[in-house]
Amino acid sequence: MAIKSLVVQVRVDVAGKAHNCQANSKHRIKKGDTRLKVRNSRGWNHYCCACAETIISKDILKLTELKKLEVSQTSTL
Numbered sequence: 001m002a003i004k005s006l007v008v009q010v011r012v013d014v015a016g017k018a019h020n021c022q023a024n025s026k027h028r029i030k031k032g033d034t035r036l037k038v039r040n041s042r043g044w045n046h047y048c049c050a051c052a053e054t055i056i057s058k059d060i061l062k063l064t065e066l067k068k069l070e071v072s073q074t075s076t077l
């Protein structure tokens with residue numbers, strides 16, 4: 001199957017039960033909260049809305065850079 005998206009392994013859903021954010025264990029996701037779901041090799045990682053915004057903002061920057069189709073000079077992204 002042809003790859004048509006770089007972000008297929010991400011979803012937004014609603015927590016079925018309370019648990020900690022997987023980016024920061026001090027962040028609590030309550031039952032019914034919206035959360036970001038990101039596929040990993042074994043299952044899914046779940047992040048709270050604050051971390052989701054950070055992750056998505058970083059990826060938007062990364063995608064904006066990639067869109068220029070310039071050969072990568074560093075691995076900092």
Ligand SMILES: [Zn+2]
Nearest residue numbers: 021027048051
């Ligand atoms: Zn978080």
